[in-house]
Amino acid sequence: MGFKDSLERCKILVNSYIDNVLDENLKPYSLYDAARHLIKAGGKRLRPFLVIESCKLVNGDEYSVLPAAVAVELIHNFTLVHDDIMDKDELRRGVPTVHILWNIPLAILAGDLLFSKAFEVLFECCKTPSVSPERVLEAAARIASSVSLLAEGQAMDVDFEGRLLKSGVSEEEYLNMIYRKTAVLMRASCEVGALIGGGCKEAVNALARYGENIGMAFQMRDDLLGVIGKEEELGKPVGSDLREGKCTLIFIHAFNNASSSQKRLLSKYYGRKSISKMDLESVVKVLREIGSIDYVASLARRYVSIAKEALLKFDECEAKNNLLELADYIVVRTF
Amino acid sequence: MGFKDSLERCKILVNSYIDNVLDENLKPYSLYDAARHLIKAGGKRLRPFLVIESCKLVNGDEYSVLPAAVAVELIHNFTLVHDDIMDKDELRRGVPTVHILWNIPLAILAGDLLFSKAFEVLFECCKTPSVSPERVLEAAARIASSVSLLAEGQAMDVDFEGRLLKSGVSEEEYLNMIYRKTAVLMRASCEVGALIGGGCKEAVNALARYGENIGMAFQMRDDLLGVIGKEEELGKPVGSDLREGKCTLIFIHAFNNASSSQKRLLSKYYGRKSISKMDLESVVKVLREIGSIDYVASLARRYVSIAKEALLKFDECEAKNNLLELADYIVVRTF
Numbered sequence: 124m125g126f127k128d129s130l131e132r133c134k135i136l137v138n139s140y141i142d143n144v145l146d147e148n149l150k151p152y153s154l155y156d157a158a159r160h161l162i163k164a165g166g167k168r169l170r171p172f173l174v175i176e177s178c179k180l181v182n183g184d185e186y187s188v189l190p191a192a193v194a195v196e197l198i199h200n201f202t203l204v205h206d207d208i209m210d211k212d213e214l215r216r217g218v219p220t221v222h223i224l225w226n227i228p229l230a231i232l233a234g235d236l237l238f239s240k241a242f243e244v245l246f247e248c249c250k251t252p253s254v255s256p257e258r259v260l261e262a263a264a265r266i267a268s269s270v271s272l273l274a275e276g277q278a279m280d281v282d283f284e285g286r287l288l289k290s291g292v293s294e295e296e297y298l299n300m301i302y303r304k305t306a307v308l309m310r311a312s313c314e315v316g317a318l319i320g321g322g323c324k325e326a327v328n329a330l331a332r333y334g335e336n337i338g339m340a341f342q343m344r345d346d347l348l349g350v351i352g353k354e355e356e357l358g359k360p361v362g363s364d365l366r367e368g369k370c371t372l373i374f375i376h377a378f379n380n381a382s383s384s385q386k387r388l389l390s391k392y393y394g395r396k397s398i399s400k401m402d403l404e405s406v407v408k409v410l411r412e413i414g415s416i417d418y419v420a421s422l423a424r425r426y427v428s429i430a431k432e433a434l435l436k437f438d439e440c441e442a443k444n445n446l447l448e449l450a451d452y453i454v455v456r457t458f
Numbered sequence: 459m460g461f462k463d464s465l466e467r468c469k470i471l472v473n474s475y476i477d478n479v480l481d482e483n484l485k486p487y488s489l490y491d492a493a494r495h496l497i498k499a500g501g502k503r504l505r506p507f508l509v510i511e512s513c514k515l516v517n518g519d520e521y522s523v524l525p526a527a528v529a530v531e532l533i534h535n536f537t538l539v540h541d542d543i544m545d546k547d548e549l550r551r552g553v554p555t556v557h558i559l560w561n562i563p564l565a566i567l568a569g570d571l572l573f574s575k576a577f578e579v580l581f582e583c584c585k586t587p588s589v590s591p592e593r594v595l596e597a598a599a600r601i602a603s604s605v606s607l608l609a610e611g612q613a614m615d616v617d618f619e620g621r622l623l624k625s626g627v628s629e630e631e632y633l634n635m636i637y638r639k640t641a642v643l644m645r646a647s648c649e650v651g652a653l654i655g656g657g658c659k660e661a662v663n664a665l666a667r668y669g670e671n672i673g674m675a676f677q678m679r680d681d682l683l684g685v686i687g688k689e690e691e692l693g694k695p696v697g698s699d700l701r702e703g704k705c706t707l708i709f710i711h712a713f714n715n716a717s718s719s720q721k722r723l724l725s726k727y728y729g730r731k732s733i734s735k736m737d738l739e740s741v742v743k744v745l746r747e748i749g750s751i752d753y754v755a756s757l758a759r760r761y762v763s764i765a766k767e768a769l770l771k772f773d774e775c776e777a778k779n780n781l782l783e784l785a786d787y788i789v790v791r792t793f
Contacts, residue, residue, distance in 0.1 A: 154613035205570060209563035228544035228616055231566060232609045235540060238573060239605035246599045256591040263598060264581045270574035274567045278489035281563055 124441065126448035130172050133192070136185075137171045140193045144244055157225045157233035158240075162200050164216040165358070167458075169341075170195045172449070173312035174319075177330045179442035180434075183320020187251040191262060191319050194245035195312045198266060201237035202273055202308075204230055209281060210367070217358035238270070248319055262315040269311040276303025283370035287378065288393065292370050298339070300370075305345075306338030329433045333446065336430035341453050343423035346371035347416065348457070350407060356458040362403045368394030372422070377415040385409050423454045459776065461783035465507050468527070471520075472506045475528045479579055492560045492568035493575075497535050499551040500693070502793075504676075505530045507784070508647035509654075512665045514777035515769075518655020522586040526597060526654050529580035530647045533601060536572035537608055537643075539565055544616060545702070552693035573605070583654055597650040604646040611638025618705035622713065623728065627705050633674070635705075640680075641673030664768045668781065671765035676788050678758035681706035682751065683792070685742060691793040697738045703729030707757070712750040720744050758789045 124132070141162055149155045171192035178188040206212075207220040208230050214220065222230035245266065248259045279300040283292045313334030317327040348357060349364030350373055364371055377389055392398050392406050410416050427450045437443050459467070476497055484490045506527035513523040541547075542555040543565050549555065557565035580601065583594045614635040618627045648669030652662040683692060684699030685708055699706055712724055727733050727741050745751050762785045772778050 151610060151613045151617060153617070154610060202570075205566050209566060227562070229613065231540050231544060231569075232613050234566075235537075235569075235573070236606055236609040238570070239602050239609065242577065242598065242602035243606060246595060246602070249595060256595050260581060260584060260591050260595055260598075263577065263595075267574050267577035267581070271571055271578060274571040274574065275486060275489060278486045278564065278567050282486060282488070 126445045126452065129176070129441070129445050130168070130449075133172045133175050134168045136175075136189060137168050137193055137196055140189055140244075141196070144193065144197070144240055153225065153229060154232055154236060157221050157229045158236045160218070160221050160224065160233075161204055161215065162196070164218045166196070166200070166216060168196060169449070170199050170308060170312045173309060173334055173446075174316035176442045176445050176449075177313040177316030177322075177334075178320030180330065180437055180440065180446065181317050181320040181322030181326045183316070183322070184251075184253075187248065187254055188316055188319045190244045190247040191315045194241040194266065195308065195315065197237045197241035197244065198270060199308060201234045201241065202270075202277070204234040204237065206277060209277065212359070212363075214359045241266070253321070254319055258318045258321070262318045265311045265314050265318075269307045272303040272307045276300050276305070276307075280304055280370065284368055287368070287370045287374060288390065291378070292375055294372065294375060297370065297372055297375055301339060301342040302335070305342040306335045309338035309341065310334040326437075329436060332433040333430045333450075336426045336433065337450050337453050340423040340426035340430065340450070343372060343419050343426070344454050344456060346373050347419055347423070350410060351416065352457065358458065362398060365392060365403065365406060366394070366396055366398055372419050373410060373415045376418050377410055377413050380413050380415070381409070385413060420454070427451065427454055461780045461787065464511070464776070464780050465503070465784075468507045468510050469503045471510075471524060472503050472528055472531055475524055475579075476531070479528065479532070479575055488560065488564060489567055489571060492556050492564045493571045495553070495556050495559065495568075496539055496550065497531070499553045501531070501535070501551060503531060504784070505534050505643060505647040508644060508669060508781075509651035511777045511780050511784075512648040512651030512657075512669075513655030515665065515772055515775065515781065516652050516655040516657030516661045518651070518657070519586075519588075522583065522589050523651055523654045525579045525582040526650045529576040529601065530643065530650065532572045532576035532579065533605060534643060536569045536576065537605075537612070539569040539572065541612060544612065547694070547698075549694045576601070588656070589654055593653045593656070597653045600646045600649050600653075604642045607638040607642045611635050611640070611642075615639055615705065619703055622703070622705045622709060623725065626713070627710055629707065629710060632705065632707055632710055636674060636677040637670070640677040641670045644673035644676065645669035661772075664771060667768040668765045668785075671761045671768065672785050672788050675758040675761035675765065675785070678707060678754050678761070679789050679791060681708050682754055682758070684708075685745060686751065687792065693793065697733060700727060700738065700741060701729070701731055701733055707754050708745060708750045711753050712745055712748050715748050715750070716744070720748060755789070762786065762789055
């Protein structure tokens with residue numbers, strides 16, 4: 124089975140587990156409807172895939188790790204629901220966001236519920252006798268500390284947005300931010316899979332390195348898609364990063380390396396709420412001229428190489444191939 | 459040492475642990491400042507006290523359970539920060555709420571951070587060799603499911619507020635709501651203390667029953683204080699439950715048992731944003747006439763009796779006395 128088929132299979136397993144966790148008969152209906160909304164709207168299920176393939180790579184059983192795979196997906200969706208409130212995003216995965224369809228209070232609660240359910244589900248790993256409580260605890264501790272880092276990353280992101288044009292944001296600060304905001308949960312997904320799968324310390328660490336590095340690459344590809352992606356594939360309006368004045372590596376690089384006339388054009392449209400398709404194209408053209416798009420794409424590829432290197436020590440097997448293919452896919456994906 | 463001294467001692471232990479968890483050097487500063495704000499503003503630390511005394515009652519060591527005591531306090535504060543956003547409350551513990559002092563995005567994040575830190579801290583219980591990982595996992599599972607129930611309770615509360623005057627809310631619905639919103643975390647506090655303390659199943663269950671019942675009484679006393687409490691003691695404006703049209707047992711009972719002229723007066727002021735001191739007094743007078751205040755006070759005392767009965771089987775000791783005194787205090791407290 125190739126990478127795409129394995130991912131499809133993971134999706135089916137995870138989705139049907141989630142259907143049970145967030146059963147339609149649970150009350151209050153409005154709260155559970157709101158909690159289900161984003162998860163039901165789609166998503167690639169990459170994080171559960173990381174959990175399952177990491178588990179398989181250390182010869183663990185995929186069914187024993189399924190609750191953990193579901194847990195990280197619930198965590199991921201909890202952060203998206205809350206982030207959308209903070210970022211005032213109205214569309215995700217092609218559907219209106221939770222706070223738009225319901226309201227901010229229910230969106231806050233739906234996120235909180237997804238968070239607590241994630242831990243409830245995670246602890247179901249204990250039902251498999253071969254999985255030791257020590258390993259489940261270690262997995263839970265890594266997920267908990269990832270969420271703390273995610274909150275730090277989101278706070279940095281919000282802070283950076285206002286700062287880029289004023290005092291500037293350095294590439295190092297940006298890397299620190301996306302490490303927290305994106306890389307740590309992918310890292311934790313791999314760690315958790317390897318831990319529950321019974322992997323040795325070295326295997327857990329190698330997979331952590333893999334996960335962290337594809338996470339960095341993943342966010343950079345996201346930044347690229349925020350500028351050059353297509354609306355019908357992304358499920359959200361094209362050029363939104365520009366309009367919302369997001370602090371992505373593309374804009375950090377562009378403002379740092381633009382000529383004064385290029386900077387004038389960028390400043391004109393950066394953070395402007397409404398922008399025509401033609402003006403957007405002129406911005407993209409300037410970003411290409413400055414070399415910002417190539418720069419980010421090539422840095423993303425470098426992180427992918429480091430990620431793949433981390434897997435060298437593992438014997439050839441389907442899970443290893445899947446993870447290697449996933450690393451390559453991350454920087455060519457169109458959504 | 460009496461109940462008050464023990465509570466004071468618990469406060470000191472818990473506060474100094476929290477100072478470490480939310481250290482002032484942690485970044486981003488704004489996020490950690492926001493996360494510290496409400497906890498630093500005060501609070502009775504009743505839930506950590508329940509954890510510690512429950513642990514001691516089953517002959518556990520209070521230092522081994524301290525991380526769990528801190529964890530439930532962090533959970534409690536996380537829910538308060540998020541609830542204040544939802545309820546648009548501007549004052550708590552005598553200080554402006556987090557979303558007022560900072561903003562809604564940072565208040566959401568601060569709450570999320572307190573939640574994840576709670577689990578991080580809880581897992582530190584594993585550092586005590588005599589505490590088994592199985593028991594820490596069981597404690598974590600009970601806290602996680604409590605938070606799910608808390609979210610359900612808060613969603614019910616928000617829903618009820620709009621419903622009381624329209625279609626009515628039954629006493630049973632109300633009891634279901636406060637069970638989730640208030641009682642489960644007090645129940646979990648006792649369970650967690652008994653679990654980490656090494657208590658047998660019967661002891662854990664008895665303490666669960668104790669915690670659940672003082673939780674119900676606690677919320678009813680809160681409802682009473684929302685009407686007859688004093689601003690300088692409560693740290694929030696007097697009569698706010700009336701102005702905000704909160705669905706408390708007092709108003710459920712009052713609307714169900716009022717004469718038509720009493721109902722007219724209640725309806726006139728219930729949910730009205732601004733109300734004079736004299737009008738507030740006339741509402742309280744009517745609530746007394748209907749018997750709603752006595753009704754809620756006597757029901758609260760009944761829950762306290764059930765709670766105390768649950769402790770009968772335990773041998774006499776300081777922890778037992780403390781928990782018995784706490785149960786009595788809950789229904790006479792003025793803040």
